[in-house]
Structures are given as structure tokens and as C-alpha cells.
Amino acid sequence: MSTVWTLYRASLKEFVRDRAALFWTLAFPILFIVMFGIIFKAGSTTYNIGIVNSDGGSVGLGLMQTFKDSKSGDSNVFNVQTYSTQDEAVGALKAGKQDLVLVLPASLSETATSPQPATVDVFYDPSHSASAQIELGLVQGVITQYAAQHLQSVPKLSAVPQSIQTHNLSAIDFLVPGILAMSLMQLGLFGTAPALVSLRQDGVLRRLGATPLPRWMLLASQVLLRLTIGLTQTAFIIGLGVAAFDMHVEGNWLALLGLVLLGAVAFIGMGYLIASFARSVESASGITSAVNFPMMFLSGIFFPIASLAGVPVLAIIIKILPLTYLGDALRQITVQGAPDFPLALDIGVLAAWAIVCGLLSARLFKWE
Numbered sequence: 001m002s003t004v005w006t007l008y009r010a011s012l013k014e015f016v017r018d019r020a021a022l023f024w025t026l027a028f029p030i031l032f033i034v035m036f037g038i039i040f041k042a043g044s045t046t047y048n049i050g051i052v053n054s055d056g057g058s059v060g061l062g063l064m065q066t067f068k069d070s071k072s073g074d075s076n077v078f079n080v081q082t083y084s085t086q087d088e089a090v091g092a093l094k095a096g097k098q099d100l101v102l103v104l105p106a107s108l109s110e111t112a113t114s115p116q117p118a119t120v121d122v123f124y125d126p127s128h129s130a131s132a133q134i135e136l137g138l139v140q141g142v143i144t145q146y147a148a149q150h151l152q153s154v155p156k157l158s159a160v161p162q163s164i165q166t167h168n169l170s171a172i173d174f175l176v177p178g179i180l181a182m183s184l185m186q187l188g189l190f191g192t193a194p195a196l197v198s199l200r201q202d203g204v205l206r207r208l209g210a211t212p213l214p215r216w217m218l219l220a221s222q223v224l225l226r227l228t229i230g231l232t233q234t235a236f237i238i239g240l241g242v243a244a245f246d247m248h249v250e251g252n253w254l255a256l257l258g259l260v261l262l263g264a265v266a267f268i269g270m271g272y273l274i275a276s277f278a279r280s281v282e283s284a285s286g287i288t289s290a291v292n293f294p295m296m297f298l299s300g301i302f303f304p305i306a307s308l309a310g311v312p313v314l315a316i317i318i319k320i321l322p323l324t325y326l327g328d329a330l331r332q333i334t335v336q337g338a339p340d341f342p343l344a345l346d347i348g349v350l351a352a353w354a355i356v357c358g359l360l361s362a363r364l365f366k367w368e
Contacts, residue, residue, distance in 0.1 A: 226264065
């Protein structure tokens with residue numbers, strides 16, 4: 001047993017001296033616990049809703065005031081903005097300025113106090129499925145509560161969801177753009193940085209650099225390879241969604257192609273930048289994981305951005321991450337969803353990431 005104990009102590013010392021191993025096995029999980037703890041303890045989210053009140057009676061005014069007064073803890077649940085026409089309000093919803101739009105009909109007060117049930121149209125964007133379902137549930141809860149308190153009969157007043165999309169979106173319609181964005185990120189990070197560092201670590205880059213072959217040609221071939229893989233990924237992902245799950249692609253295919261190429265270039269540039277700093281394949285994989293995981297969970301491809309932006313620090317990080325803008329732009333183009341950001345801003349941020357990472361990589365990349 002003394003031999004086992006000696007070998008155990010030697011292995012323990014080796015592990016403790018490996019700072020990278022200590023970080024990824026102990027510190028990194030703790031960081032994730034802290035991150036998700038902040039997300040889920042961030043408190044309530046305030047939703048933007050537009051209201052078109054065509055009812056001049058007490059029910060319309062009472063409902064508007066109830067929405068304005070709704071609170072969760074110390075914060076308001078809804079940020080209410082009034083509109084004069086339905087077209088104006090729905091236009092704001094399509095532009096991403098509102099999360100929901102309520103239309104209170106002109107005869108609401110009369111109908112609500114008569115034996116006939118009354119309804120309120122609630123317009124929503126199904127391309128933001130997770131947040132839309134939460135918001136619709138909250139709105140229905142407020143309307144039900146108001147009817148129970150002021151109309152003495154819950155069935156007298158109910159919400160009727162109205163989609164602003166021309167077709168019914170399925171889960172796959174808004175899931176595929178997020179998966180495609182994640183795949184392009186994985187290609188640019190895991191498919192680039194460790195592979196390049198491995199070539200450098202094995203001396204392949206040094207030997208190629210000593211040949212008459214211009215270095216830019218080697219780098220160009222590597223970038224073209226990854227762009228080809230990115231286009232192949234896109235074809236498989238979109239093709240499978242359309243063929244097997246009846247996914248709807250509403251946008252322009254050329255615009256989608258250009259956005260995929262831009263997103264791939266941005267993340268490939270990031271992969272080259274990581275390879276410029278990493279000294280070994282292990283460190284390249286570690287740095288890549290550290291960059292990859294926050295983007296997966298804070299960019300809105302799995303969780304609605306609105307549910308994450310309640311924490312000021314997270315709101316800043318969300319607006320920095322390139323995957324936030326790639327996922328938003330892909331959803332705008334594929335399903336014509338309400339944007340989190342203007343499409344021009346999405347493209348501009350991705351282009352800026354591509355340029356900055358490309359210039360830094362060109363300056364810092366090491367061949368040996």
C-alpha cells in the first residue's frame with residue numbers, strides 16, 4: 001500500500017501543479033453555477049405591450065390601468081404604450097418594439113356587462129415562441145383577474161391570441177436558425193483553433209512556411225475549407241428541416257447565404273485569434289470552451305434575451321457576443337420574426353468582429 005500511496009501523492013501533486021486542469025475541473029463549474037444563479041435570480045422581466053383602446057367605457061380604462069399597475073415584487077410586469085390604431089401597434093410589434101399588442105374593441109364595456117362573453121385580441125410573434133408563451137400566459141392571467149374582480153364572472157372576458165405570421169410556425173421553425181448559428185460558431189472555434197495549433201505544435205506550419213508557398217495561400221485555403229464546411233452544414237440543417245419537418249423559410253435565399261458566409265468568417269477569425277494565443281492543443285481547447293459556453297447560453301439561441309437582460313452585467317455581455325447577432329439575423333431572414341436588433345446592426349456587428357479578429361490574427365499568429 002505504501003507504493004500506491006506514493007504514486008497517489010505524486011499524481012496529486014502533478015494535478016495541483018497543472019493550473020489549466022485545476023481551472024477546468026474546479027473553477028469553471030463554479031463559474032457556471034454563479035452565472036446560472038445570477039440568471040435565474042435576476043428577478044422578474046418587464047415586457048413591452050402596446051394597447052389599442054377603442055373602448056371608451058369603464059372596462060377598457062380599467063383593463064389598461066390594471067396592466068399598468070401589475071407588479072412582480074417591486075418592479076412592473078408590463079411597460080404599457082398606447083396606440084391609436086391596430087395597424088400602428090402591430091407594425092411596432094413586427095419591428096420588435098413591442099412584445100405583445102392588445103386590441104380592446106369598441107363595444108368591450110357593453111359586451112362585458114351583457115350575458116355574452118367578450119374577447120380581447122392579443123397579437124404576438126410566434127417566432128419568439130418561448131417568450132411569447134410566457135407573455136400570453138401573463139396577459140391572460142391579468143384579464144382573468146380583472147374579470148373575476150370587476151365583472152364577477154371569469155368567462156365574461158378572455159384573451160384570443162392572434163399570430164402576426166402568415167402561417168403557423170412550428171417549434172422547428174425557430175429552433176433551426178439557432179442550431180445553424182451554433183453550428184457556425186462551433187465550426188469557427190472548435191474546427192479552427194485546435195486544428196491550427198496542432199499543425200503548429202507538430203511542426204507542419206513551420207515546414208510549410210519554409211517552402212516557396214506564400215503563407216497567405218495556405219491561410220486562404222484553410223479559410224475556404226471551413227467556409228465550404230459551413231455551407232455544407234447549412235444545406236444539411238436547412239434541408240433536413242424543410243424536407244423532414246416542413247420548416248418554412250420565408251426570407252431571401254441569397255440573403256441567407258450571405259449571412260451564413262459572414263457569420264462563418266467572423267467565427268473563423270475568432271478561431272484564428274485563439275490559435276494565436278494558445279501554446280498547445282490542450283490550451284486551445286480550453287480557451288475555445290471558455291469562449292464557446294457563455295455564447296451558447298447568453299446569446300438568445302436557447303433562452304429568450306428578454307429573460308437574461310434583467311441583470312445589467314449580462315445585458316452588456318449579451319450585446320457584445322457575436323452569436324447574439326447571428327442568431328437574431330438568421331431568425332429574421334428564415335422566419336421573418338420580430339427582431340431583437342435591426343438587421344443592419346446584426347450585419348454590422350458581425351462584420352466588425354470579422355475585421356477585428358482578422359486583423360489581430362494577421363498580426364499575432366505564430367507559425368512556430
